[in-house]
Amino acid sequence: MAENNNIAQAPQVIDAEEVNHNDAPEESIAAIYDWMVAEAATTKKRKREEKQEKKAKKRAERKRMKELMKDVKEYRKSKKRKTSSNVIVDEAGEEDEEERAYYSYEITDSEECSVIKVKIIHLWKTPTKNMNGSSKGENINMLLIDEKGHKIHACANHYVLDLIRPMLKKNNCIIISNFNLYTKLEGVRLTNHLGKIYFTKNTSISVVKDFVCVHDGFEFIKYRDIINNNTDNNVAFDIIGLISSKPKLKAIDIRKKTTIISEFKLQNLSGDEVNVTLWEDNAHKLDSYVSHKDIQNEPIVLIIQLAKINTWGNEQEVSTLPFCTKVIINENIPAITAFKQRRI
Template sequence: MDFNNITMLNDVDVKSYNNIIRVRIISWWKLPSKNNADETYSIEMIVVDEQGSCLIIKSPTFGPNTATFKYVDNRHKIGFYYNTKITQSDDLFGSFYGFSFTGFKSILDKTAREDVSIDVIGSVVRCFDRVKKAGDNNYYKRSMELEDLENHCIYVTLWDEYEKQFSDYLSKHPDVTTIVIVLQFGRLKWFGAKPYVSNAFNNVTRLFINDDINEINSFKQRYPI
């Protein structure tokens, strides 16, 4: 396979069947069939190439991304066809997690888009009590206030498994004083005069809580305590 003839995701020609792309899968999930919830209708995934911030995929198909809410800001979706070939790549390039952080100021200024998922990073400066989800005793939601390095603050709401992940972290680390979180593939919504970023559903969103990763470590080094 010719690895020197790689096409960047922003440069793909949807009319061509000879594209070769090199990407890292950073999130994937299954969509159930509408007629049978036990059957898988499709497998969705989010991929990133080295320009955005591995796999070698030869001869994929490309179609328009017409979703009302887009998990990535790209006008195309990638599809696998009968002649698509996938090869493992050992070239670990670019940001490992493919973060693309949205500044809190752009959220507060209402210049951040609401029809595309966003990544945010910040320190938890205020945390509200968990609230039981209406109609379901097994799940909760929890809101919190995040602060960035420029002292801008936004609200984040975690639902279901993501709230449980956060609550589990609190129970295991009762003495922690600084909590920095990354919410990747979150969804921005305005409620009154306040912007909230929450997890999307289908388990697309990824939540990192004080993880030992470069982005969180760098934030902590620069954040005034």
Template sequence: MSEVFTPLCDVDPMSERIKVKARCVSIWHSHAPDKPTPVWSLDCVIQDEQGNRIQCTIRKDDMPKYEGLLQEGVCYRISNFGVGENGGKYPLLKHKYKIVFYKNTALTRIDSFDQNNKGFKFEAFTDFVPGRINEADTVDIIGTIVSLGDLIPFNNHGMTSRRRILQLEDVEGNQLECCFFDGVADKFNQCTSKRESSGHVVVIVQLGKVKYWNGKPSVGLHLYSSKIYVNEDLPEVTTFKQRYKKKDCQDENEFKIALFSPTTYVLTPKNFFKGATKKIVGAIRDSYDEYTCVIYAKVHKIHKEYGWYYPACKKCSKRATLSDASASGSKASGSGGRRKFWKCDTHGQLNGVVYRYKIIVRVIDEFGSASLVLFDNMVHKLLNDTPCWELMEKYHYAAEDVFPSEIDVIVGKKMLFKFSYTEFNITNNNHVYQVKMLSDDREMISVFKEGFLSVENEEDQELDKQAKDVAALSGPDSDNVDGGEFVTPETVKWAGKTSEGMFGYSDDMKSLKAISGGSAGDGSSGSGKRNIIDLDEFNEEEYDAKRAKQPDGENQPEVQVKIEKE
């Protein structure tokens, strides 16, 4: 009579005296991050003939008995075990339960039940959409590298780390992004130096972790369980290369790995001014309704009393706050103080945070002044791509009121600011506005002034040739800022000329027209000569006689009253 084995998907706490038959896919020791000792447990992932997976845990006291018996790629019959909840903050698999070894758990080696010795279970790249493959799911993927990025250093809780992004392509031509860190990222150094001669470099990620950034999927590695194979001598790699070569009859000798560069957004006058009304600073509050506007103003001062950075959630970039647990705990590496525990209103408890720029500046033009909020990506560009963590390190994670002198270079810059005047500003009489885009590009400024402002000054003529355009994709009422870069092309010809019908002139400019004699949008002071008359010396009869001698219809000189200070 043949043995009856329970599929791993049916393992639950109510089952008794069940036996399973499965292959060991991955083995690892669980311990605290960056602290290999003490070891908490010996863990493994097993997979049955149907491709179902479950995690097994062997407690520290029982590790000596099983550590020498378990091997990756080997099949086993397992019986007399317990079933526990697959809990923890970040469970590896979606299975609700896990197998727990007892001291008397029977672990018997058996013959392989298939030829899939590594236990791969590859997912199609087209399935990487929310609903099919969700964030934090564990997946196996295979693909060839089509583009490879350089190592990018970054700050990781006070320590310098590095990451690398690459693009994999499957045999159907679908692409998927992967992101690897530190030692794993270094595996691709040779490929980077030999992009044009490496040929097809096939990568397999087993038990990888899925993340979605702005809806775009990315695969990385779990802390201990994931495995990565780069051009290794495996049947799966050989088969993939053969299938990929048949795609469009590609010659491997002619295949070159491209340099990966993040997708950039080209900012043009058309999309910068889209849906916006041109305004002078003094007229921002003139409306009783919500609207989006663009102003041209100079940064007068920085409100240093409000700080220059904030701790942000890594997932949504919203402000993170210290949890009650921060009062106790071990000392944090790199900070010199006790370890801090953070929480996010959206994502709850956090393992860590990132620090992002957030500064409030006072801008000014000839008609008024206003306070604007600039977030991380904007300040990053204005400081010549200096990341926030770099200044944090330089100033030893000092308090927010310790203001870096490097940020003072923003003061005096004159540029365009695009933001929304919202219902919140109106009802709460709160007139600090969150900037959505900014630009000091000459062409952008010319478009703004066209038909609106005609007065030039020397400062405008000395604008920096290295113009930058930055945009925050967040809405006006959120604290999150996306990390996308915005680039202004050197030559962009805008087909649609600025007109009153396109952007709409504000009432303040129409009033200027009445005063100056120019058009509502040209900002001209008029061509008529102005006479300043001291009323104490003014001879009214003589003045009336001169006016009577002038022909009808001729422009009369304007009179500006001079008022003496008391």
């Protein structure tokens, strides 16, 4: 029994190395935890600063546009005050103030919407329905460009199309007067202009030939802006590139409806790549082209006109807008020809 008591009362000796061995992981875990907390704080701060920088850029752009519009209004008011050579005589012998065609960026509100001279560079139809779901007809939407290369979105609703429909054709150069400008746009704008033209029953349109514009109407986005998440997702854009991965056509279910999409990568001349998803008609169009036996080994250069950005988590992809997005595949136009020549 004495021996047992001695054994029980003997102090427990712990090796120093064992203590250090057990304490080391705790210190290491604490250091890692502190590093993770500091890293998370740094990342959060960086994202907050990037967000603030984007907001500052948007505020600066809005301020610049307001100042530009203010300058335009002042200029036009000063033009109206002049009485020197701004008066012409019509066929009835009455004097009238000469009215010139304005550029699209000069149009700032409905009161100032008098006359513009533009070219139709893109045209598409959108359906319109009654409250019960029955069709009311089709509206014609247009992408217009003026002689300085500025673009604006215009729409002719179904009830004003009877007389003007023959003049609304792609590549027609037209003079438009007596229209409305709507500036409270929602969703993705199709141009940098803050407004959208609506034709009325009083709108007058005439086709002209004296239109000079060297711009093709494309405004290609930089791939690095997409990759670095430095895009304005409220404005549509154009993109050009080489299809660098085989397009995959597949069906997905959205809101209990089966939808066809085509997914692939698009590459610029520097080797940067972005993910692209085409929907419905545009997906079928690309699939029909790449399935053709005569172009199996041919490089495919693609332009997507009026595209938008979709964000999935931290990744961004180029996608299409309903009705208006146009896909141009290997066509013999200057933009695609120049892209192919620069690849050589």
